[in-house]
Amino acid sequence: MGIQGDFYKLLKEQGYVFGVSGQAGARQELTTATTILAFKYREGVLVAGDRRATAGNMVMYDRTDKVLEIDQHSVMAIAGVPATAYEMARILEHSFKYYRRTQLQELSFEGKLRALSKLLKENVAAALAGTGAVAPIFAGYDAGQEAAKIYFYDILGAEFEGVEYAVSGSGSSTIRGILHYLNTWGEQPLSTMPEEQATVQALRLLTSAAEFDSATGGVNRDAGLYPVIKFITAGGVRAMPDLQLRSLFESRVARSV
Amino acid sequence: MYEEPYRWVEAVGNRRQYLDDQLKEGTPVVGVAYEHGILLMTMSKGTPKLYEIYDRLALGGMGHPADLEKLRFNLLEMAHVEGFNRSASDVTGSRLVKYGIAPVIKQAFEEVFKAPFIVKILLAELSQKAGRDGFLTINYDGTFEEKSRCAVLAATSVVEQRMIGYVRQQSIVSLKDAVGAAIRTWAIGDRAQRSALEDGEGHNEAMIDTTEQVTDAETLYAHVRRCIAEKTMECALLDRQVQGPSKYRALEADELEAVLPTDLNPSLS
Numbered sequence: 001m002g003i004q005g006d007f008y009k010l011l012k013e014q015g016y017v018f019g020v021s022g023q024a025g026a027r028q029e030l031t032t033a034t035t036i037l038a039f040k041y042r043e044g045v046l047v048a049g050d051r052r053a054t055a056g057n058m059v060m061y062d063r064t065d066k067v068l069e070i071d072q073h074s075v076m077a078i079a080g081v082p083a084t085a086y087e088m089a090r091i092l093e094h095s096f097k098y099y100r101r102t103q104l105q106e107l108s109f110e111g112k113l114r115a116l117s118k119l120l121k122e123n124v125a126a127a128l129a130g131t132g133a134v135a136p137i138f139a140g141y142d143a144g145q146e147a148a149k150i151y152f153y154d155i156l157g158a159e160f161e162g163v164e165y166a167v168s169g170s171g172s173s174t175i176r177g178i179l180h181y182l183n184t185w186g187e188q189p190l191s192t193m194p195e196e197q198a199t200v201q202a203l204r205l206l207t208s209a210a211e212f213d214s215a216t217g218g219v220n221r222d223a224g225l226y227p228v229i230k231f232i233t234a235g236g237v238r239a240m241p242d243l244q245l246r247s248l249f250e251s252r253v254a255r256s257v
Numbered sequence: 258m259y260e261e262p263y264r265w266v267e268a269v270g271n272r273r274q275y276l277d278d279q280l281k282e283g284t285p286v287v288g289v290a291y292e293h294g295i296l297l298m299t300m301s302k303g304t305p306k307l308y309e310i311y312d313r314l315a316l317g318g319m320g321h322p323a324d325l326e327k328l329r330f331n332l333l334e335m336a337h338v339e340g341f342n343r344s345a346s347d348v349t350g351s352r353l354v355k356y357g358i359a360p361v362i363k364q365a366f367e368e369v370f371k372a373p374f375i376v377k378i379l380l381a382e383l384s385q386k387a388g389r390d391g392f393l394t395i396n397y398d399g400t401f402e403e404k405s406r407c408a409v410l411a412a413t414s415v416v417e418q419r420m421i422g423y424v425r426q427q428s429i430v431s432l433k434d435a436v437g438a439a440i441r442t443w444a445i446g447d448r449a450q451r452s453a454l455e456d457g458e459g460h461n462e463a464m465i466d467t468t469e470q471v472t473d474a475e476t477l478y479a480h481v482r483r484c485i486a487e488k489t490m491e492c493a494l495l496d497r498q499v500q501g502p503s504k505y506r507a508l509e510a511d512e513l514e515a516v517l518p519t520d521l522n523p524s525l526s
Contacts, residue, residue, distance in 0.1 A: 004330060007337060014338055072501060094341045097503065101309050102333055 007098035008091060008118070018087065019123035019132065034066055035171030035209040035216040036077035038139045039179065040164055040191040041198035044148035044233035045139045047075050048202040050171070050210060051225060052217025053082055062217050067228040071096045072236040074112055074140030079169035080155070084132035088119045109142035113151055113159055120157035127155040135168045141232050148232050164190060171213030175205045195231065199240060200252045202229055207253060219249055268369040276397045277413065279375045281454060283319035284488070285446035286410040288381045289424060290390040291435035294504065295381045295495040298439035300447075300488040307493040309505035311336040311348050313383040315495050319410050320376035320397070328358050328376060345502060350382035354393045354401050363399025373397060377410045383495035383504050390495075411446040413453070420446045423472055433516040436492065436508075440518065444477035445470070447484065478520040485521075 011018075036049040049066035052059060067077045068089045076092065078085035095115055099107040107115070116138050126132030138159075139150045150162035160166075164183055167176045182201065183190050193201065203219070206227045210218030219226055226245040231238050286299040286306060297317045299306045306325075308316045310332050318325040335357045340348045358378070366373045378395040392408035395401045402408075409420040420442045427438040448471065471477070481490075492508035499506060508516075 007341075010334060010338065011341065016342075069501075072503075090341065094337055098333065098337045101311075101337075102330065104305070104308075 005099050005102040007095040008115070010098070011091070018091065018119070019084075019126055034079040034169030035167070035175065035206060035213065036066055036079050036137055036169050037167045037172070037175060037179070037202065037205060038077060038137050038150045038152075038162065038165060039183075039198070039202075040148065040150065041193045041195060041231075042191070043195060044141065044231055045150055046195075046198045046202055046229065046231055047077050047137065047139050048206060048227050048229045049077050049169075050206050050217045050227050052215065054215045057214075059217075062220065062223070062225060065228050067230050067239075069230065069237050069239075070112075070140075073106075073143070073232065074109075074138065075230055075232060075237055076116065077137040077139070077168070078134060079136065079172075080134035081132050084123060084126065085134045085136065088116070088123075088134060088136070091119060092116060106143065108144060109140055109149065112140060113138060116153065117157045117159050120153055120155065124156055137162070137166050137168055139166075139232055141234060141236070146234070148234075169216070171209030171216035174212045175209050178205060178208060196248065199229055199245070200248055203227065203245070203249055203253045219253075221246075221249075221254075265369065269367060272366065272369060272373060273398070276373060276375060280320055280377065280397070281412045281450065283377075283410075283412055283450075285412075285416070285420065285443050285450070286317035286319055286379050287407075287420065287424065287439040287442045287446075288317060288379055288392050288409070289407045289429055289435045289439050289442075290405070291429050291432055292387065293432065294383055294497045295390050295392075296432065296435040296439055296508075297379070297381055297493045297495075298436070298443060299491050300443065300484055301491050302488050305491060307491050307507075309493075309503070310353075310380070311340060312345050312502045313495060313504050314348070314350055314353070315381045315493055315505050317379040317381070317410065317493075318376055319412075320374070324374040324376040325378075328362070328374060328378065331358055331361065332380075350380045350391065350393050351403070354380060354395060359395055359399045359401045361399075362395060362397065366398045379408055379410050381408075381495060383497060387497065409442065409446065412450045416446050416449045416453075419449055419470060432494075436513070436516045437518045439492075440481055440490075440521065441472075441474060441477045444480045444484075445472065448477075448480055474518070474520065478518060481521060 038045055038047040047067050051062055051064050053061040053064045070076050070092050076089050096107050123132050133155045135155050137152045141148045150166045151159050152162050152166040153159050165179050207218055210216045226242055229240045284300050288297050297307050297315055304322050306318055308329055310316050332353055335353055336348045362374050380393040382391045384390050392404045393401055394408050407424045409417050411417045423445050424442040429435050429438050492513055494506055495504045496506055
């Protein structure tokens with residue numbers, strides 16, 4: 001008998017099926033699109049995402065949470081088909097918990113990265129058929145290395161480390177250039193910014209993405225809708241409250257757009 | 258030979274004796290509710306006895322470590338599959354015990370050709386609202402009981418009654434109250450079990466009942482101080498104040514030191 005503790009294997013034994021092969025040629029408009037980003041700041045990693053979900057030209061929903069807390073020390077930001085991405089997040093969340101509880105120790109950071117890669121790989125058929133493409137960012141605190149880290153994936157499951165930052169989603173091409181410029185020639189590198197300044201940059205970046213990508217939702221001040229911004233530090237994952245986001249947006253973002 | 262009903266009853270009776278004998282050196286487990294959650298406390302020799310099962314469920318056990326592990330895995334699998342397929346709020350201690358492990362334990366106990374589980378289990382469940390926290394205890398024969406406020410595991414039901422009788426009289430509000438009461442209750446159970454063991458083979462449950470019950474804190478703490486030399490105190494919480502869905506956490510050494518009764522603190526440092 002091998003070592004127990006693999007929740008995904010347990011699910012399969014129970015008859016659960018994930019990543020059913022997609023039918024090529026299905027031309028239904030799927031709910032997709034996003035801009036998500038993560039970069040290192042002074043205390044750890046900031047992860048941010050807009051809140052719009054679209055299907056073709058239609059805005060499906062403007063209150064989506066794309067920055068999902070998987071456990072106390074890791075976050076998965078999702079770009080692509082929400083149905084598949086949420087399912088992956090749910091499997092990951094339960095896998096990490098199950099591993100911790102059965103093995104009486106946390107799953108290593110590398111183990112967490114691999115778990116997401118495996119799910120993406122299982123989903124390849126659906127991703128290639130266009131019915132379940134997900135290109136997430138995974139960020140977390142690596143207790144072994146005592147550092148917060150960023151990884152991004154392609155739809156086939158390849159993982160890449162974002163040494164300074166990572167972006168994904170339809171609006172990402174706009175802000176990837178800005179991030180490179182800011183980090184290289186800005187007043188200071190992103191990784192030296194304090195939390196508040198990093199938040200302001202994230203709000204400006206997402207506002208820029210929304211300016212050029214119709215599938216990315218910007219800030220809706222009337223409805224009180226702001227992006228989701230989370231921080232990962234040695235102390236765990238923490239979200240910035242809307243009230244604080246609002247105040248920062250009003251004072252340091254709105255006047256310049 | 259067990260086809261005859263009489264033989265079967267006799268075999269089950271023998272099995273009960275065997276299990277009582279196996280458990281008599283086990284260390285008691287105490288669970289008490291306090292204002293911010295539930296405390297589980299026991300003493301162990303290396304192998305832990307307290308475990309996290311799900312977001313609001315914790316397990317305390319006594320008996321054979323391999324059997325405890327097997328049942329712990331059963332509970333973990335049931336809880337996580339249910340939590341994934343439905344929701345965390347559908348994972349309740351009551352369902353896990355009544356439809357999950359209690360029938361398995363009962364069946365193993367009554368199938369006299371197979372090995373029984375040498376184990377007693379305490380499942381603590383933190384409710385969404387304070388004051389509704391609950392406990393389930395399961396005996397080695399599959400009998401389960403539901404309790405509120407407090408629950409214990411000990412080698413015999415007589416010892417358990419003593420411990421419950423004591424802990425129910427305690428006023429428990431804070432974590433400090435809970436730790437103090439749990440330790441004293443544990444000491445009552447452990448003293449009773451040890452005195453029963455010292456009485457030797459001729460001992461029976463009725464004899465324990467006649468031994469004088471010591472409940473003064475000084476004697477009980479003195480007993481615990483002696484035990485700490487060879488065992489480790491284990492305390493785990495289902496803490497309503499913990500952020501996020503998972504409420505289980507072990508009470509760390511420094512935190513435990515801060516809430517330990519002053520009579521015990523020097524012996525740990």
